[in-house]
Amino acid sequence: MPLPASHPALVVRSTRIADPGDLVSVIPAGADSPVSWLRDGDGFVGWGVAASIRTAGTARFAEAEQWWRDVVGSAVVRSEVDLPGSGLVAVGSFAFSAASAAGGVLHVPAIVVGRRNGVAWVTSISSAPDLGGAPVIHPAEKPLAPVLSDSRDGALTGAEWAQAVGAAVRRVQSGALDKVVMARDVVVTAEGPIDPRHLLARLTSAYANTWTYSVDGLVGATPEMLLRREKGLVTSRILAGTIRRTGDDEHDLALAASLARSSKDLEEHEYAVRSVADALSPHCSSMNVPESPFVLHLPNVMHLATDVAGVLREDVSSLTLAASLHPSAAVCGTPTLAARDLIGELEQMDRGRYAGPVGWLDASGDGEWGIALRCGHLEKPSQIRLFAGCGIVAGSQPDAELTESEAKLVPMRHALADD
Template structure:
């Protein structure tokens, strides 16, 4: 990667054009500027006037928001280890990129956003036909919010027959449109049909799983199910994101488009974050609802902290993440006991993880070691995934897979795509799962999945909708 700070913007563009002519190959250019604050949700919404392909990410802490419009390139592995192959593609792309950047901020310049399916070996159904097994997109236009500072990035492939003034005109025209949006009108759709997919069969699958666990086939398995909604109008993902922002604090927000469908969610579960080689992960397993009163809330939290089944399930996740992080890091710090992690509708058992990533490893190395965690797959991991592949009715697609971003400086973050929905024009599929162990009771597990469906269900049909305004 060629990082340019001293030259002017025009000089950098001319340099890239000259190289494109010399090599007869397109050249990746990235231009970063600091801008006045703008609402990322309006930026994302306005993106439809320029390109259908849009991506969105917001950290649980709210300190990093990244919204992408358009697509310069999409990284997809064709064979072998999908994480390793994508890493190699990214390195190759960055070797020739020319970046004009005077700020050196995470999440700016060339950034890839996207995700991975839960299980690449699972037979794909019609539900997820528009989503490939994995996809990381480098957006054409990128808004990045770091704390209180905002940055705008133009990423483009410059071809030998391009003209500098024409490129500048198009970029400036799109920039003005994206950064000047002040509102996004929206007519909220209404739910006209709702269907749980084979709930009784799902309960029977839980019962069968407990029998298989008692017979020693595996220790734990996570089984998921689907709820389908039909609306009277096409669903607007920008409005869904805004509503998730309003209602789901302490959650990661994401939206990934693929061939007209959108995978959207507000997940509490971080997989891994790397910033300046400082690694942060989290163990999140064990769930109860929030209470209607402070006292009820406290009692529910205390019961969770002392519940043997949930503590056992949480312990599985802690040990797996410890093993994965220690394999590629040093100075690993994991507390002995979990604490409560409260959300609006739910509270979870939570154990933070901190470490220093070794120089020879990357963010995607860690993602490949952590996915799937016992909280979304089971134990032993390979046996549980095989069991899910053969027994689970649902085609999970990207549900429970890693979603996130990384930049050219080896910074990035991935979360686990739960509390999510697949939006297909006027239809939405919501997903929820629970960990099944030897003493699981099917009706109790069904009720737990119903609780976990509530965050997305309330956003799509249970609370007032608003108009986005700056």
Template sequence: MLAKVILDFGSARMRATTVAIPDPGPLERFLPESAPGCAFVRRGDGFVALGEVARFETDTLEAADVWWDEISDHIDHDSEMPGEFGTGPLAVGSFTFDPDRSEDLSVLIVPEVIVGRRGELSWMTRLGPAHRSTALPPVAEPTRRPGGLEVLGGSMGEGVWTDIVAEVVELIRRGEVHKVVLARDLLVRSDAPFDLRHLFGRLLAGYPMTWAYLVDGLVGATPELLLRRQGGLVTSRVLAGTVWKDAEGTDPLAKAAELARSQKDISEHEFAVESVASALAPYCQAMNVPEAPSVLKLPNVMHLATDITGVVCQEAGALTLAAALHPSAAVCGTPSHLALDIISELESLDRGRYAGPVGWVDTQGDGEWAIALRGGQVRATAPSEIQLFAGAGIVADSSPEAELAETAAKFVPMLQALGLD
């Protein structure tokens, strides 16, 4: 295990204060360009987080879970709204898809200031040894649109990628594995360091039904919630099976019917549902797994979707559950250990924190962790480059050309945010 504490509380007690505030308006307007900031927002609800009181870099969810438990024990929290979901001190993080095969580290950040909204409730939490101010942070400077953009291509050409898909299909048909999720990337360069706040705002506007996230250089808008733990309940939204808009402008209802009848997509979805249900079962006293999926409609694609719910054991916090669920068949394949080996051997791509958990946890173990999809990553060593990612689930009936088209559709949200649509 590799772990690195950048800032730490030491043995000192820390005081958190949470106060109710008037509706602050668009949360993203508080994100500054010049200082660390995180965000997790869906349909206007969620939070932005400013500053860092503590930061933990690691290669395992389990290590992050232990560290956060220790940090939580040092926090005294005064709140005007005790028990309200998502209020109070939080840890915000994103984790690598495969820590054994990535040069990136996962990160868990304890922010200094949080401004949040959920429904009619708005709040601010400040964390630190002497915080007493109830003033909102200042509205930040306007965001910068990227300029001089150049698409540099990916780690492999489209023809190479479709050849790999065909190779994986043969492995599946021979019975060596049931499903493998293959990803590809695009590198985009700007003439100046990216202002990720601009991309985040564009994603919020264009894809309000998704969970928009911004954590330590990772930005995107994902439709897939790995889990929400709220009190005694856990929910996981499973997405697998996809159709996308075509040039002919096919009626959306016809596309939805096509998806619901597609044996290939139904098979892919069933693998993903089974993997999540099996992973959650040891932590739940009871579970509900719908017999058939629904169709989730997004601006550019439709997915088969299943919401799994369970009554969770009290000792299983959100990070514990995320460690149990990741990687699911929706982003890896099944059996997962075989799919991971195939991905490592054939994909020729370091996914970094793409397709890993991204989200937050509170001091009681409640929280929300999504899967970092429809996004891109900017690394500190190359602030003028962003690596975009998209993936597709490969099963026995997969067509390499269709899977390539699916990844192209999944690049669209980030390309639109960049202004390259």
């Protein structure tokens, strides 16, 4: 059952401020519930909780949506800024599976510091009738890197996971399904508390062109935008088909060309694009679905990528759209139900909020939602569980998929380090 939700009448004030520079650096040490949504230095960070709800089960999205409508309906908002992320916003993260105890969370930060298009602002949100003056924003004490003491396989060892992938390949080859996404986990322990600000600083520096997020202990840098809703338009970036970079530019260009011609990766990508287009089409009056993907270059890997865009035919919020898109073939498989059942049979773990929607929405329903990939969940102050997944089709090779999963763990391993 979901925890009781409160929806107090909130007072919201967004004030324009001087550019604070690195947004992660302004999150105070020991801040309660730090949040982040950043790409190429823009977006927002926040801390504190003005209001929140936790949900569970199949209704986790719908209950959060209704709660948010109630919050918006009773809020008083005064804003000097009219940019995405200003004014009243909520951040959220939802479990991959309805059966997961992780459920969903949607909360309104007490303080938000943001920047878009060269304009910076601070938002104060409270149930108090008088917010007082705008808070003074300044760089906080630099976070320390964790001293790591242990790293171990999670539900399955690498060898056991490769065997599970082999079983999945055989199931696909039998015709039971077209694609399934298999995930694995690794548990990392430190000698003391792991400061999420250190993880965010490392991720925003090394993976600036991804969306760096932090919501309720889930921290990561996702390259996959599930959807963006802004002023009646919806866009989605689909990634499926991956190859690891070598660091040699000439060799990497050759690898990118081979990825673009790979029948295995093109097949995997086609399933993912089709699932997103099919989910969005009922909500759109027109759509643009490119015939061929492009190769997206990230610091550690390259992906086949397709950007889908549509014009909304109805006033449906970004959270509702995210719910309709989840789970896409990029994180589950095709057909969805068969893939979901096979995941439950072979992975032997609860994904929690890994591979679920993560992002934010505002009072108008606009917002951005990514897929919680390249991430870790801070299960304890000194312990984090890292996740990585791979799309499995008939031509997949278990050892190659294990290698790909290791490449996808690199961003979070790097974020935990100090070099």
